[in-house]
Structure formats: C-alpha cells, structure tokens
Amino acid sequence: MSDHIRLRKGLNIPLKGDAKNQITKTVSVDIAAVKPTDYKALNAKLLVKEGDEVKAGTPVLVDKKRAFIKICSPISGKVSRIVRGEKRKLLEIVIESDHKNEYESFTTPNPKSATKGEIINALLDSGLWATFKQRPYGTIPDPEIEPKAIFISGFDSSPLAPDLDFALKTEIENIQTGIDLLSKLSTGGVHLALHASNYASSPFHRMEKVVIHTFDGVHPAGNVGVQIHHISPINKGEVAWTIDLYNVAAIGRLFKKGIYDLRKIIAITGPRAKHTSYIETLPGMCLTEIKEYADIKGDEKSKEAPLPIRYISGNALTGENVGKDGYLGFFHNQITLLSEGSYYEMLGWVKPFRAKKFSISHSYFSWLFPKKRYSLDTNLNGGERALVVTGLYEKVVPMDIYPMYLMKAIMAEDIDKMEQLGIYEVIEEDLALCDFVCPSKTEVQEIISRGIELMIKEMS
Amino acid sequence: MKAIRKLVDNIKPTFSKGGKLSFLHSTFDAFETFLFVPNTVTKKGSHIRDSIELKRTMTMVIIALLPALLFGMWNVGYQHSLATGANMDFWQIVLYGFIKVFPMVVVSYVVGLGIEFVSAQIRGHEVNEGYLVTGMLVPLIMPVDLPLWMLALSVVFAVIVGKEVFGGTGMNIWNPALIARAFAFFAYPSHMSGDKVWVAGLTKGEGIVDGFSGATPLANAQAGLDLPSFQDMFLGIIPGSVGETSTLAILLGAALLLFTGIASWRIMLSVFAGGLLTGLFLNLVAPSPESYLAVPAWNHLVMGGFAFGAVFMATDPVTGSQTEKGKWFYGFLIGFFAVIIRVFNPGYPEGMMLAILLLNTFAPLIDHIVVQASIKKRLRRAVIK
Numbered sequence: 104m105s106d107h108i109r110l111r112k113g114l115n116i117p118l119k120g121d122a123k124n125q126i127t128k129t130v131s132v133d134i135a136a137v138k139p140t141d142y143k144a145l146n147a148k149l150l151v152k153e154g155d156e157v158k159a160g161t162p163v164l165v166d167k168k169r170a171f172i173k174i175c176s177p178i179s180g181k182v183s184r185i186v187r188g189e190k191r192k193l194l195e196i197v198i199e200s201d202h203k204n205e206y207e208s209f210t211t212p213n214p215k216s217a218t219k220g221e222i223i224n225a226l227l228d229s230g231l232w233a234t235f236k237q238r239p240y241g242t243i244p245d246p247e248i249e250p251k252a253i254f255i256s257g258f259d260s261s262p263l264a265p266d267l268d269f270a271l272k273t274e275i276e277n278i279q280t281g282i283d284l285l286s287k288l289s290t291g292g293v294h295l296a297l298h299a300s301n302y303a304s305s306p307f308h309r310m311e312k313v314v315i316h317t318f319d320g321v322h323p324a325g326n327v328g329v330q331i332h333h334i335s336p337i338n339k340g341e342v343a344w345t346i347d348l349y350n351v352a353a354i355g356r357l358f359k360k361g362i363y364d365l366r367k368i369i370a371i372t373g374p375r376a377k378h379t380s381y382i383e384t385l386p387g388m389c390l391t392e393i394k395e396y397a398d399i400k401g402d403e404k405s406k407e408a409p410l411p412i413r414y415i416s417g418n419a420l421t422g423e424n425v426g427k428d429g430y431l432g433f434f435h436n437q438i439t440l441l442s443e444g445s446y447y448e449m450l451g452w453v454k455p456f457r458a459k460k461f462s463i464s465h466s467y468f469s470w471l472f473p474k475k476r477y478s479l480d481t482n483l484n485g486g487e488r489a490l491v492v493t494g495l496y497e498k499v500v501p502m503d504i505y506p507m508y509l510m511k512a513i514m515a516e517d518i519d520k521m522e523q524l525g526i527y528e529v530i531e532e533d534l535a536l537c538d539f540v541c542p543s544k545t546e547v548q549e550i551i552s553r554g555i556e557l558m559i560k561e562m563s
Numbered sequence: 564m565k566a567i568r569k570l571v572d573n574i575k576p577t578f579s580k581g582g583k584l585s586f587l588h589s590t591f592d593a594f595e596t597f598l599f600v601p602n603t604v605t606k607k608g609s610h611i612r613d614s615i616e617l618k619r620t621m622t623m624v625i626i627a628l629l630p631a632l633l634f635g636m637w638n639v640g641y642q643h644s645l646a647t648g649a650n651m652d653f654w655q656i657v658l659y660g661f662i663k664v665f666p667m668v669v670v671s672y673v674v675g676l677g678i679e680f681v682s683a684q685i686r687g688h689e690v691n692e693g694y695l696v697t698g699m700l701v702p703l704i705m706p707v708d709l710p711l712w713m714l715a716l717s718v719v720f721a722v723i724v725g726k727e728v729f730g731g732t733g734m735n736i737w738n739p740a741l742i743a744r745a746f747a748f749f750a751y752p753s754h755m756s757g758d759k760v761w762v763a764g765l766t767k768g769e770g771i772v773d774g775f776s777g778a779t780p781l782a783n784a785q786a787g788l789d790l791p792s793f794q795d796m797f798l799g800i801i802p803g804s805v806g807e808t809s810t811l812a813i814l815l816g817a818a819l820l821l822f823t824g825i826a827s828w829r830i831m832l833s834v835f836a837g838g839l840l841t842g843l844f845l846n847l848v849a850p851s852p853e854s855y856l857a858v859p860a861w862n863h864l865v866m867g868g869f870a871f872g873a874v875f876m877a878t879d880p881v882t883g884s885q886t887e888k889g890k891w892f893y894g895f896l897i898g899f900f901a902v903i904i905r906v907f908n909p910g911y912p913e914g915m916m917l918a919i920l921l922l923n924t925f926a927p928l929i930d931h932i933v934v935q936a937s938i939k940k941r942l943r944r945a946v947i948k
Binding site: 415453461466479525541547549 | 568597610617619622689822824881937938940942944
C-alpha cells in the first residue's frame with residue numbers, strides 16, 4: 104500500500120463542458136508545428152530549413168548551449184514554414200504531412216537489461232529527453248545530474264482535465280515499460296501519485312517498481328509540484344525530474360518499437376465545445392482539425408451575436424491562447440474552448456445576482472449551488488488594482504509557502520528572499536489558482552515566471 | 564443600457580490618449596468602470612477569473628456599515644432629544660440625525676474622493692476603490708458636533724499624508740480613517756473630547772435638562788462614576804461617536820463581513836479575546852471596586868469604539884497583519900492595548916484608536932517574524948538531508 108496525503112486547500116472551478124468518455128475522432132494530422140516556446144528556457148537553434156523532408160523523430164531543433172537536447176518532428180512530411188516573431192524569435196516550425204507515416208528508427212536496448220547509460224542515450228537520441236521537466240524551474244534536466252527521485256502525477260485535477268484512467272487505459276503496458284526504465288535512472292525511485300477517490304479503480308494502482316502515493320483533495324492536488332512538496336520537498340541544490348504519464352507511455356513505445364510515436368488521446372472541453380469528448384492525435388496538431396467541435400453559434404436563445412471563441416491549448420488556468428489556426432502544445436493533453444468575455448456589463452459589479460458568474464466569495468450566491476456548472480468566459484471581471492485583500496491566495500495553495508511574500512520578493516528581484524520563500528518548489532501552474540481568485544486581478548503566474556527566469560539567469 | 568453605452572463610447576475618444584481631455588483619463592475611466600464592468604479580457608495567466616473585484620469587496624463593507632450608520636443617525640437625534648428635553652417622535656429623531664450626519668458623509672466623500680481622483684490623475688493610474696470604505700468610516704468615528712471644515716481638513720490630512728505619500732491604496736501603513744481621527748484628535752482636542760461634543764447641539768449651548776450628562780461611558784468609567792447598563796451600551800443608546808455606539812448594529816455588519824469572507828475572522832475574534840482577557844485580568848488585580856481596573860471586562864467590549872474598531876478598522880487587510888498566524892497576534896495585541904490604554908492612561912479615555920494605529924505600525928514586524936519562522940523551517944529541512 105502507499106502513503107496517503109490529504110490536502111484541504113485548493114479549488115475545483117466548476118467550469119462547464121467536461122469530456123465524455125468516448126473517442127470521437129482519430130485525427131490524421133495534416134499540419135503540425137513544433138513550438139520551441141513549449142519548452143522552458145530552450146535556446147532553440149534550427150536544424151532544418153523550409154522545404155526539408157523530415158520523418159517522425161527527425162530532430163528539427165537543438166539547444167544552442169545544451170546540444171544534447173533535441174526537439175523532433177511529430178510527423179513525416181515537409182517543412183513548409185518557419186515562423187518568427189519579434190527580434191526574430193523562433194516561434195513555430197510548421198510541417199506539412201505526407202501521410203506516409205514514416206518514422207526514424209532508433210535502436211534501443213532491451214528494456215529488461217538496459218543500463219542507466221544506455222537508457223539515457225536512447226532518450227537523448229530520440230528526442231524524448233525533452234519530455235522531462237526538472238524541479239526547480241520546470242526546465243529540461245541535465246542528464247549528468249542524477250535526480251533525487253522521479254515524480255509522476257497519475258491524475259490531472261485542472262479544470263476539465265482529461266481523465267487519465269480513460270485516456271491511457273490502452274497504454275498500461277507501455278507505461279509499465281516506461282516506469283521500469285525510469286526506475287533505473289534515479290536511486291530515489293519513481294513516485295506515482297493517484298487520487299484517493301478512485302485509487303482502487305485506477306488502472307495504475309497495480310504498477311510495479313513505483314512508490315504509489317494517494318492524494319485526496321481538489322485542484323491543484325494533481326499538480327506534480329504540489330505532490331513533490333508533500334512527498335519530498337525540493338531543497339536548495341536538489342533536483343527532481345517530473346514527466347507526465349502520456350510521455351512515460353511514449354518512452355515505453357520507443358523501447359518496444361524503436362520509433363518516436365507520440366500519438367495520444369486528448370480531451371476537447373469547454374463551454375463553447377460541441378460533443379465534448381476525446382480525440383486521438385499528435386502534439387503540434389493544427390486546431391483547424393477540430394473545427395467541427397467549436398460551437399460557433401453559441402447560445403441560440405440569445406438575441407445578441409455570439410461571442411468569439413478563445414481556443415486554448417491546455418486547460419483554462421494554464422493553457423495557451425493559440426487561436427483557431429494555432430497548434431496543440433507539446434505538453435498539453437486537452438483543448439479548452441471558451442467565450443471571449445469582450446462585452447460590457449452595466450453596473451455588473453454591484454448586482455446582487457449574476458446567475459452566470461461564479462465566485463468563491465460569498466458576496467455572490469454561487470455558494471448556494473455547489474453542483475452548478477458555469478459557462479465562464481475570459482472577461483477579467485474587473486480591473487487591475489493594487490493588492491488589498493490578504494489571505495485569499497493561501498486558501499488555494501496547499502503548500503507551506505507564502506505566495507504573497509514570494510511574489511513580493513520576485514517583484515523586488517531579491518534572489519535570497521526568493522530562495523528562502525520557496526521559489527525552488529513552485530512553477531507557474533502551482534499558483535495558477537491565485538490568478539483566478541485575486542480580486543485585484545494580479546497576474547501571479549506571470550510574476551512567478553519572471554522569478555524563475557531571474558533565478559535561471561542568476562544561477563547559470 | 565445600450566444608449567448609455569453608446570454615449571460612453573462616443574465621448575471615450577475625447578478622454579483617451581491623444582484626445583482633447585486626455586488629462587482626465589483616470590477620471591473618465593473611474594466613471595466608465597463604475598457604470599460598466601469593462602470588456603477587458605484576460606491576456607496572460609489564467610484565462611478565467613473569479614467575478615469578485617475590489618469594487619464589490621468595498622461595496623460589501625459599505626453595506627456592512629449601514630446598520631451602524633442608520634442606528635447612528637437615530638441615536639444622534641435621540642441623544643439630542645434626551646439632552647434638550649425636546650419632545651420628538653421617531654421620525655423627528657431620525658430626521659434630526661439625518662440632517663446632522665448626512666453632511667458629514669457628503670463632506671468626507673467629496674473631499675476624499677476629490678483628492679483620490681486628482682492623485683490618480685497625476686500618477687496616471689486608475690482610481691482605486693479604497694476610499695469608498697474610508698469615506699464612510701470617517702464620519703462614523705467622529706463626534707457629531709465636529710465642525711465640517713475640521714472634518715474636511717482631517718480627511719485631507721489622512722488621504723494625502725496617511726495614504727498618497729506612501730503610494731496610494733494598498734501601500735499605506737496606517738488605516739486612513741484612523742489617521743483622520745487621530746489628526747482631529749490632536750489638532751482640535753476640544754472638539755474631540757470632553758462631555759459636550761458627543762451629543763448634537765450641546766457645544767452650541769442648547770439647553771440641557773437637569774441631570775443629563777453628555778459624558779460617554781468611557782469618561783464615566785475614568786471618573787469612577789456609574790456606567791449605563793450593559794444592555795444600553797450593547798444596544799448603543801449612549802453618547803459617543805456617530806457610528807460606534809451600538810454593538811448590536813456593528814455585529815450585524817460583522818456577520819456580513821464574516822459570511823462573505825471579506826474581513827478576517829481571526830482578527831475579529833482575537834481583538835475581542837484580547838480585550839476580554841485583559842479586562843478579566845485587570846478585574847482580578849483591581850485594588851478597589853471603584854477603580855477603573857474593576858470595570859467588568861465585558862463592558863470594555865461594548866463601550867466606546869472597541870467593537871467598531873475590532874470589526875471595521877483592525878480588519879483592514881492593507882494595514883493589518885497579512886499572514887494567517889500573524890493575524891492572531893495582531894488582533895490580540897490590539898484588544899490588549901486598547902484596554903490597557905483606557906485603564907492606565909488618564910489622558911485618553913479611549914484606547915482603541917491608538918491601539919490599532921500602534922499595531923498597524925507593528926503588523927509588518929509580526930509578519931516578518933511569522934515568515935522568518937517559515938524560512939527557518941525550510942532551511943532546517945535542507946540541513947537534515
């Protein structure tokens with residue numbers, strides 16, 4: 104059995120539109136993009152030019168300073184476009200599929216007998232190395248530094264997140280192979296966190312060579328950072344690796360078949376999605392492939408013109424607004440479609456009832472309807488103000504951390520204080536709920552991100 | 564609604580960058596966001612946001628202050644009728660109180676918001692909502708006969724020196740409303756203390772019926788005289804600052820603040836606990852039954868501004884302790900010092916104002932100690948491994 108951790112803080116945002124357990128489409132990806140911005144602190148250098156032929160698993164990017172980090176194409180085809188932004192910053196490498204589904208072939212050692220060195224080399228070779236994120240900072244780890252342990256979250260608690268038990272139920276064997284391999288990479292072992300409520304029914308609870316921990320509580324209980332904080336917190340100088348279950352399965356497939364195969368089952372969710380369900384696809388997929396899921400008409404009873412849709416790769420708290428022609432992020436396992444909240448509401452802030460709005464504050468009446476789901480939109484619901492209210496962040500951060508003080512240390516660029524207040528233990532997603540609850544509309548995730556950048560700069 | 568929106572959209576360019584009146588941008592913005600929740604959408608961070616905003620938070624506090632305000636108006640009239648022996652019915656009493664109190668509220672808001680708008684303009688910021696609450700607090704903690712120009716000056720001092728010099732809402736060290744009171748208290752002591760200022764009309768020499776004393780219970784306690792009954796003090800049928808007298812009305816407001824989660828229950832509870840325990844301790848060591856030390860501890864909670872301060876002033880999140888653990892110490896010490904100042908300082912019959920201002924000063928230190936403890940814990944963890 105495992106150890107059990109109960110978290111009392113946090114919040115499940117009652118957003119409408121979770122995916123039904125049903126796969127409604129298998130996307131044969133026409134266009135996919137590799138986005139260097141998916142990887143934190145990656146110093147991308149192009150390896151291909153427009154017109155080049157690539158296979159699934161052909162490296163298209165490499166890190167300038169850490170050449171062992173390769174980012175590979177998810178599909179076979181032709182590089183059709185290289186998109187750059189301000190200051191020629193590399194944004195997207197767009198690849199058009201030839202639908203031949205050709206894979207680079209990698210020779211991998213037998214998973215049973217493979218040594219640590221062989222495993223690392225195979226992962227580096229295949230580009231799957233970039234699926235690891237280390238703590239602190241959430242960057243791609245250095246293979247030379249052994250982590251104190253490897254942590255995997257077995258459930259996703261974010262708003263409308265995919266049910267991993269469903270999405271990965273056919274991948275159990277691959278995941279076990281992946282875990283077998285991972286367990287050789289750290290003497291601290293592999294730690295898998297499951298939610299207490301469905302522990303016994305979860306297909307992952309029989310996994311071997313892992314230490315299983317059960318967590319009870321609401322979001323962000325499923326965030327691996329929160330889990331690490333309770334299992335074995337990161338101290339200064341320590342490194343832990345994290346990887347999500349989808350990518351553990353990809354590692355299993357690499358060692359079984361010798362190919363870079365990232366097919367995964369992701370959820371289409373959100374109040375503006377029709378037929379919310381799961382689809383099988385690849386990271387980097389262009390969102391035009393799922394346009395039939397977008398509920399263009401909106402509320403048909405309403406006389407007003409429907410609000411535009413925001414296409415989010417990822418979840419509503421931490422995802423990226425990619426637009427309807429954007430691409431699925433590498434680490435994202437869901438797409439969320441929301442209404443853009445670009446409307447005025449007369450005296451809205453003082454209305455006693457706003458049935459369509461949700462608030463954790465009892466100054467609205469949403470507390471009376473705990474089961475109700477809301478079609479939340481992207482309206483900021485106010486304006487940015489100085490920090491006034493205290494004690495709210497603490498209610499949604501189940502960690503022994505003072506978010507407000509950490510934030511202030513970051514704003515003051517005080518490295519020592521940031522260190523003392525726990526910057527090593529958090530990444531943006533762990534404090535995403537602070538963004539949500541803040542009445543002053545402070546951009547907490549952005550501030551944490553700035554802090555992490557500062558730390559990386561300072562420590563290198 | 565559409566017509567108003569259209570009008571606002573039409574005049575918006577005039578106030579926007581490059582427009583003729585662009586220097587009034589903050590003012591325009593304040594009015595626009597007052598009328599309409601803006602159409603701003605999230606650009607970074609979380610895509611969805613809670614529907615709470617500061618305006619609503621502040622509105623809740625103002626609603627919570629209404630029972631105290633309304634009772635205060637009635638009590639102003641009632642005390643006046645008692646003092647002058649005038650035979651007034653309920654509505655005459657209320658009307659008298661309204662005529663006395665309403666101008667105070669208006670002066671407080673007009674002067675305070677005026678300065679807020681100007682300073683937001685100068686800084687190019689949006690107008691912060693902080694003054695909405697301060698503006699209501701100020702008249703409620705002043706004696707009713709305070710001349711309006713003194714009230715205005717106190718507000719000017721509080722907003723400029725107490726708040727704007729520190730950077731505006733969210734940056735101030737002391738509660739601005741208490742700064743206003745402290746200013747008036749030290750600048751115009753004869754209008755802020757004594758037996759005559761608490762009942763409307765007495766300072767102007769209107770006739771007093773025999774046997775009526777305008778003294779507050781606090782002054783009585785200090786002089787070793789009999790106190791009004793606990794029930795009268797709890798209900799608030801006593802002389803005092805406009806909004807502070809009725810503990811019952813204040814508790815109604817407290818219930819709203821606690822229910823909506825806007826004020827910290829930790830602070831409220833610990834202020835009352837601090838006052839009560841200190842009072843009980845003093846009761847134990849009181850040298851004689853006539854001594855101020857012997858005033859029953861629970862009376863401290865319903866006399867003067869104790870309850871009002873505990874519910875509406877100590878809980879100000881900006882100037883109070885910001886850590887959950889710190890809030891316990893902060894609140895307890897306010898209760899403690901309020902009673903100690905009352906009992907042992909002959910110069911000040913009321914200790915609540917100074918106790919809160921004192922702890923406002925020390926709140927960052929309390930938080931520092933709490934946060935340091937957490938830092939030490941983190942460091943220890945690193946050493947063991």
